Amino acid sequence: MTRALIAMLALALWPATVDAQESLGMGRRLGRPSVRAPEPEAPPPAQPDADRWPGPQIQLGYGYLKLADGYGGGDAHLADLSVFIQWPVTELRVALRGQVGARDYSLGGDDLLAVASVEIGYQLTGLLDPLVPHASLVVSFGGLVGERFETTVAHGLGGAGLELGAALRLYRNLHLHAAFGYQRWEMDGAAFDVFTFRVGAGL
Amino acid sequence: MRSTSLALLTLALTACAPSGDDPASRLTFHAPETGEYRLGYLEPPWELVSASGTSALLRIPSNLMLATGLDAGEGKYDLSVTVEPGAAEARIEQELRMAAARGEEVSAGPRVVSLAGGVVGREILTQRSDPIARSFRIVVAPVSGGRVLRLAFGATPSLDTAEIDAMIAQVEIGPTP
Numbered sequence: 597m598t599r600a601l602i603a604m605l606a607l608a609l610w611p612a613t614v615d616a617q618e619s620l621g622m623g624r625r626l627g628r629p630s631v632r633a634p635e636p637e638a639p640p641p642a643q644p645d646a647d648r649w650p651g652p653q654i655q656l657g658y659g660y661l662k663l664a665d666g667y668g669g670g671d672a673h674l675a676d677l678s679v680f681i682q683w684p685v686t687e688l689r690v691a692l693r694g695q696v697g698a699r700d701y702s703l704g705g706d707d708l709l710a711v712a713s714v715e716i717g718y719q720l721t722g723l724l725d726p727l728v729p730h731a732s733l734v735v736s737f738g739g740l741v742g743e744r745f746e747t748t749v750a751h752g753l754g755g756a757g758l759e760l761g762a763a764l765r766l767y768r769n770l771h772l773h774a775a776f777g778y779q780r781w782e783m784d785g786a787a788f789d790v791f792t793f794r795v796g797a798g799l
Numbered sequence: 800m801r802s803t804s805l806a807l808l809t810l811a812l813t814a815c816a817p818s819g820d821d822p823a824s825r826l827t828f829h830a831p832e833t834g835e836y837r838l839g840y841l842e843p844p845w846e847l848v849s850a851s852g853t854s855a856l857l858r859i860p861s862n863l864m865l866a867t868g869l870d871a872g873e874g875k876y877d878l879s880v881t882v883e884p885g886a887a888e889a890r891i892e893q894e895l896r897m898a899a900a901r902g903e904e905v906s907a908g909p910r911v912v913s914l915a916g917g918v919v920g921r922e923i924l925t926q927r928s929d930p931i932a933r934s935f936r937i938v939v940a941p942v943s944g945g946r947v948l949r950l951a952f953g954a955t956p957s958l959d960t961a962e963i964d965a966m967i968a969q970v971e972i973g974p975t976p
Contacts, residue, residue, distance in 0.1 A: 666822030667965065703961040745859055745876055746956045747844035786824035787816035 648722045649765050650686040651730075654679050655773055657796015659695050663709065663740075663753075663781070663788055669702030672709050676794055686722075689730050691715040699740065707742030715759065726765035734759050736779060755781030755790065769799040823969060829855055834973040835882045835942045840966065845876070853882035861955070873933065876954040882946050890939045890947050891921040898925040903935065907959060914940050915971040920948075922967075924959055934958045942972055 659674035674697030681690040693713040698706040717732025737754045761775025777792040817824040826839035831853045840847075840857055848856045858874035883890070891909045898905060908923035920940030927933050936958040938950040950967065952958050 664820045666820060666824070703965055744841055745844050745962055747859055747875065749843055782816050783819065784825050785816060786819035786821075788819040 648686065649725060649728065649769070650682060651689065651719050651721050651728050652678075652680050652763050652771060652773065652798045653682065653769060655763075655796050655798030657773065657794055657798075659697070659792060659794045661790050661792040663699055663783070663790060665699075665701050665703075667702035669700045672699035673697050674709065674711070676796060678715070678798070687718055687720065689715065689717045689719040689732055691732075695738075699742075701742055704743055707740050709738065709740050711736050711738035711753075713737075717759070719763075726771075727762055728765070728771075729762040730760070730775075732759045732761075733757075734777060734779060736781065740783065751784045753781050753783035755779045755788075757790070757792075759792070761794070763798070770797070771799075772797050822965065826969070829857075829880075830973075831855075831882075835946070836880070836948050836973055837971040838880060839969050840878075845878075853880075855880040873931075873953065873955075875956070876952065878953075879949075879951040881949045881951075882942060883949055884945060885939075885947050886945070887921050887939045887941050887947050890949070891923060891937070894923055894937045894939070898923065898935070898937075901927070902929075903927045906934075912938055912940075913968055915969050918972045931955070936963060938967055940970075940972060948972060 655676070655678040657676045657678075659672075659676040661672050661674070662670050663672055664670040674695040676693065676695050678691045678693040681692070683690065691714075693711075693715060695709075695711045695713070697709055699709040701707050713734050713736040715732045715734045717730055719728050719730035721728050733756065735754075735756045737752070739750055739752050741748065741750045743749075757777055757779030759775050759777030761773060761777075763771045763773040765771045772795075774795045775793070777794075779790045779792060781788045781790050819825070823839055825841060827842040827845075827847075828837055828839045829847055829850060830837040831850075833853060835853055838855070838857075844859045845857050846859070848858050850856075857878040857880070859876040860870075861873065861875045864870065864872070864874065885893075895905065895909065903925035904927070906924045906926050909921050910923075912920045912922040914920055918940055920938050922936060922938040925935045925937075927935075932955070934952075934954050934957055936950075936952040938952075939947040942948050948970070950970070952963060
């Protein structure tokens with residue numbers, strides 16, 4: 597009788613003992629409780645550059661510059677489109693830019709000003725994220741069409757200079773940008789000190 | 800490397816050019832050998848047609864001239880420059896009488912006009928309507944030897960404009976009369 601009670605008590609406690617054991621995972625489910633299932637693979641460590649913004653890819657904005665007309669005028673207001681070429685080295689900044697707008701001429705109506713530029717420079721990606729400052733060399737070519745003495749005249753122009761600016765990333769690639777620059781242009785046999793200002797947004 | 804070279808070349812070329820802040824930097828100048836005056840004009844659209852002694856004729860061709868290639872008739876703008884004997888005040892009165900004789904209507908003047916270097920001249924603006932509407936602007940300013948510099952503009956558009964004002968304002972008179 598006593599032996600029967602001990603046996604019944606042992607049978608009653610045995611499942612509780614098993615449940616108290618640590619799970620053996622796949623090994624137990626496969627009928628091999630002594631074999632522990634391999635731990636699931638940990639996700640690969642995050643790459644330091646994975647979240648690094650490579651800089652702007654395209655920008656739309658407004659540009660201002662003063663191309664002096666010799667009579668106190670020459671303010672130019674331009675629509676600005678910049679397309680950036682992406683490189684494995686994100687610090688290398690290469691962009692093609694087109695600007696079109698109106699330039700004030702003191703003695704008559706506004707001129708049409710069109711400028712194409714190539715920008716090559718350095719941008720500091722990552723370190724100040726979400727801010728990406730840059731310093732660039734800018735080479736520009738373009739043309740100006742206007743009315744002089746009721747006659748349409750056109751002049752080519754070109755020059756080069758430097759630009760400093762920064763882009764502030766808002767969300768993913770969406771960013772705001774602003775830049776100041778100085779270029780020395782030649783047009784119609786005269787040289788111009790051209791100070792530029794650009795603001796806008798981009799992706 | 801190529802871009803840098805191009806930029807440096809561009810900067811080198813522009814470094815030698817006159818400053819665009821000076822309106823004279825884009826002008827072509829004509830002056831007689833005797834130095835009575837020095838006239839700057841924007842070329843294009845102005846072009847020097849002829850020059851002899853102290854006289855010069857400048858023109859902006861009309862659209863008809865440009866289309867047909869004919870060098871005849873009146874240009875869109877004409878400017879005849881001469882040096883003639885007389886005093887500025889008497890000469891402008893004479894110009895008024897001549898304009899009336901041609902049937903032109905005086906639209907402004909006689910009035911004072913400023914040339915380069917603070918030289919003061921006199922001018923009248925007239926216009927005719929027949930056979931083709933045309934405006935005229937005559938400027939006289941004293942030069943040495945009891946003479947006057949006479950600028951006679953004629954144009955299809957109005958001549959009472961800031962561009963013509965600026966063109967007159969940069970005319971330099973030679974030796975002080």
